[in-house]
Amino acid sequence: MMTESATKAAKANPPAEKLKKSGGKLGRYILVRLLLIVPTVFILVTMVFLLMRTIGDPITAALGGKLPPDQLAERIHAAGYDRPIWIQYFEYLGHIATGNFGTTISDNRPISQVLFTYGPATLELAVYGLIVAFIVGIPLGMLAAYLRDKWPDAMLRVLAILFYATPVFFAGLLLKLIFSVWLKVLPVNGRASVGTELNLQTLDNPTNIYIIDAFRTGNPDDVLNVLTHAVLPGIALGLLTAGVFLRLVRLNVIGTLSQDYVDAARSRGVGEFRLVRKHAYRPALVPIITVIGMQIALLLGGAVLTETTFEWKGLGFMLVQYINARDYVAVQGIVILLAIIVAITNFIVDVIAALIDPRVRY
Amino acid sequence: MTQETPKIKRSIWSRIPLIRELAQSVGWQRGMLVAGLVIIVVFLIAAAFAQWIAPYGYNQLRDDDGLFGAQVPPGGKHLLGTTVGGYDVLSRVIWGSQTAFLVIVVAVVLSIFAGIMLGLLSGYFGGWLDRVLVLVCDAIYAFPSLLLAIVMSIVLSGGKSSLFFGILAAAISITVVFIPQYFRVIRSEVVRVKSEAFVESAKVIGASNWRIMFRHVLRNSTRTLPLILTLNASEAILTLAGLGFLGFGIEPTAAAEWGFDLNKSISDVAAGIWWTSIFPGTAIVLVVLGITLVGESLNDLADPRLRTRKRAVAVDVDSAEIDEMEEAI
Numbered sequence: 001m002m003t004e005s006a007t008k009a010a011k012a013n014p015p016a017e018k019l020k021k022s023g024g025k026l027g028r029y030i031l032v033r034l035l036l037i038v039p040t041v042f043i044l045v046t047m048v049f050l051l052m053r054t055i056g057d058p059i060t061a062a063l064g065g066k067l068p069p070d071q072l073a074e075r076i077h078a079a080g081y082d083r084p085i086w087i088q089y090f091e092y093l094g095h096i097a098t099g100n101f102g103t104t105i106s107d108n109r110p111i112s113q114v115l116f117t118y119g120p121a122t123l124e125l126a127v128y129g130l131i132v133a134f135i136v137g138i139p140l141g142m143l144a145a146y147l148r149d150k151w152p153d154a155m156l157r158v159l160a161i162l163f164y165a166t167p168v169f170f171a172g173l174l175l176k177l178i179f180s181v182w183l184k185v186l187p188v189n190g191r192a193s194v195g196t197e198l199n200l201q202t203l204d205n206p207t208n209i210y211i212i213d214a215f216r217t218g219n220p221d222d223v224l225n226v227l228t229h230a231v232l233p234g235i236a237l238g239l240l241t242a243g244v245f246l247r248l249v250r251l252n253v254i255g256t257l258s259q260d261y262v263d264a265a266r267s268r269g270v271g272e273f274r275l276v277r278k279h280a281y282r283p284a285l286v287p288i289i290t291v292i293g294m295q296i297a298l299l300l301g302g303a304v305l306t307e308t309t310f311e312w313k314g315l316g317f318m319l320v321q322y323i324n325a326r327d328y329v330a331v332q333g334i335v336i337l338l339a340i341i342v343a344i345t346n347f348i349v350d351v352i353a354a355l356i357d358p359r360v361r362y
Numbered sequence: 363m364t365q366e367t368p369k370i371k372r373s374i375w376s377r378i379p380l381i382r383e384l385a386q387s388v389g390w391q392r393g394m395l396v397a398g399l400v401i402i403v404v405f406l407i408a409a410a411f412a413q414w415i416a417p418y419g420y421n422q423l424r425d426d427d428g429l430f431g432a433q434v435p436p437g438g439k440h441l442l443g444t445t446v447g448g449y450d451v452l453s454r455v456i457w458g459s460q461t462a463f464l465v466i467v468v469a470v471v472l473s474i475f476a477g478i479m480l481g482l483l484s485g486y487f488g489g490w491l492d493r494v495l496v497l498v499c500d501a502i503y504a505f506p507s508l509l510l511a512i513v514m515s516i517v518l519s520g521g522k523s524s525l526f527f528g529i530l531a532a533a534i535s536i537t538v539v540f541i542p543q544y545f546r547v548i549r550s551e552v553v554r555v556k557s558e559a560f561v562e563s564a565k566v567i568g569a570s571n572w573r574i575m576f577r578h579v580l581r582n583s584t585r586t587l588p589l590i591l592t593l594n595a596s597e598a599i600l601t602l603a604g605l606g607f608l609g610f611g612i613e614p615t616a617a618a619e620w621g622f623d624l625n626k627s628i629s630d631v632a633a634g635i636w637w638t639s640i641f642p643g644t645a646i647v648l649v650v651l652g653i654t655l656v657g658e659s660l661n662d663l664a665d666p667r668l669r670t671r672k673r674a675v676a677v678d679v680d681s682a683e684i685d686e687m688e689e690a691i
Contacts, residue, residue: 039497039501040497040500040501040504043497043498043501043502044501044502044505047501047502048513051513051514051517052513052516052517054517055516055517149389149390151390153390154390154393154394157394157658158394158651158655161651161654161655161658162647162651164650164654165596165600165646165647165648165650165651165654166643166646166647166650167600167603167604167607167621167624167643167646167647169603169604169607169621169624169625170603170624170639170643170646170647173624173627173628173631173639173643174639174640174643176631176632177631177634177636177639177640180632181631181632181633181634182634188632189632297504297505297506297507298506298507300506300509301506301507301508301509301604302508304506304508304509304608305508305604305607305608308607308608308628309628319512320608320609323512323516323608323609324609328516331512331513331516335509335512335513338506338509339505339506339509342504342505342506343504346504
């Protein structure tokens with residue numbers, strides 16, 4: 001609130017020199033933060049590569065026992081897995097740098113194609129999860145702060161811990177049991193029913209984000225179908241993060257409520273509810289943006305579990321399929337891809353945080 | 363060695379961890395703490411005495427009357443029914459607490475040990491080692507922990523596992539995820555403590571680096587550990603269950619594991635068979651809830667801003683506020 005009005009004032013009457021200086025600082029921050037992605041990704045690629053290679057070459061892992069030894073040796077040679085490990089490592093680094101994540105052994109597809117086919121589903125699920133987390137977590141967190149130390153606050157805190165304590169797959173199974181099996185109001189699993197999926201496939205350039213594709217078909221039945229399939233997975237994934245948001249909002253709002261400016265407002269006779277809603281709420285949101293960055297990793301991990309629970313055919317679902325097929329080239333590729341996605345999202349979140357809160361910048 | 367110094371004797375009771383906190387807490391906070399402790403105690407009892415409490419073995423498929431049968435509804439001989447594989451649900455839920463407990467203990471001990479050592483070395487000596495370790499730990503920290511645990515358990519067990527290796531693999535997978543957290547906390551504390559006067563004095567006296575590190579610095583850097591410990595214990599259960607759910611579990615013939623049982627119950631749910639998923643799932647939720655309640659309460663009690671004060675103090679605060687308001691008017 002205060003920082004915002006301060007920047008507004010600065011914009012209205014810009015001391016040119018000062019503005020330029022802070023802009024340069026922000027630019028530097030973004031640049032440094034961008035460069036920091038490189039070592040992070042490098043370390044993760046190295047770690048995953050070395051770890052996965054300690055159990056031998058991927059072809060033996062996937063096909064050992066299924067092919068006669070001479071054919072196996074031939075395929076290992078053809079793929080270059082009989083060369084020294086460090087040559088393979090540098091080759092792999094080079095491939096990653098050029099966006100080539102390898103080709104799956106079990107169904108012979110480039111990993112990048114797997115990403116474009118199944119990534120949108122995971123993205124869609126993650127966005128639904130975040131929406132649920134915001135809708136549930138932030139208002140309840142403010143309510144808990146407003147009623148702090150009274151019984152609704154205690155109930156809300158236990159609720160937040162319950163959200164966190166319930167594994168997403170168990171939440172998913174419970175929701176399924178209640179709403180799909182017993183009440184029969186929502187579909188059991190999948191992203192859409194077969195008919196709708198066929199309709200969506202007929203579009204040219206499908207985005208594979210079903211809700212967008214459904215709107216493009218212009219058929220309200222398809223939109224409804226996609227939405228009803230999204231409700232349970234979205235809630236299952238979102239409640240996990242909602243618990244984190246609830247606790248965070250509560251803590252931060254209580255923290256800001258003891259600040260001097262809030263005391264000043266209180267002494268002017270501003271009501272407690274208005275204090276929470278107008279004065280303490282906004283500054284308390286800044287840490288949340290940073291935490292969203294950390295939540296992305298949790299959300300992706302949760303997405304793997306949610307997708308398995310609901311047969312939601314995204315990256316996580318495919319990851320489990322490839323693990324079961326012992327296709328470790330695919331596993332390695334998808335894991336590294338997800339790590340890069342997390343690193344980039346964290347970067348974006350940090351930049352947004354720096355834009356909002358000037359103290360974050362270097 | 364040291365001179366006998368007069369100490370303020372606290373009673374033995376008040377020195378046992380948790381008792382002081384319990385006495386300090388009031389109202390809802392005490393309720394949450396007590397509830398958490400009760401759940402943990404029940405969980406520990408189940409884990410310790412699974413052999414005697416559980417009606418059947420975790421991998422028992424038959425008794426004198428023949429096979430149990432698959433997906434038998436709760437009631438009669440099987441209080442909570444049987445699973446799709448024909449195991450007794452109640453027995454596997456009870457035995458599962460043993461597996462969960464072992465994994466928590468191994469994971470937390472390993473990660474505390476590794477995390478503290480690395481954090482201590484890194485923070486105390488600094489230099490290039492410190493920079494490399496910080497970078498690596500930051501990289502791991504930003505990585506989805508479940509994915510890392512998946513990679514680790516592929517490496518360690520390749521999916522198949524006996525009880526011992528299954529528990530060890532799960533615990534090590536979880537450890538790798540936790541080390542950066544302990545590392546960060548210990549390192550930052552060590553960096554802070556390192557510049558204190560008593561460390562300098564020790565150096566002047568001629569104490570060795572090891573002695574300073576372990577006797578002086580480490581002891582003063584561990585105050586936040588209990589908190590992270592409770593948080594990590596609950597996270598360990600969730601990660602173990604997640605791994606089990608994805609099929610990295612310990613084989614049902616080797617031990618009972620809640621996540622694995624939940625994975626097997628996915629198809630049951632669609633058929634309306636509820637008892638195979640609800641009971642192991644509830645067990646996970648309760649244990650994590652219990653541990654987190656205790657952790658949260660300890661956190662609040664350690665932080666005066668969050669601690670609910672006893673009535674007498676609360677009245678003081680109110681009167682102080684009234685004074686302030688009067689001044690303002």
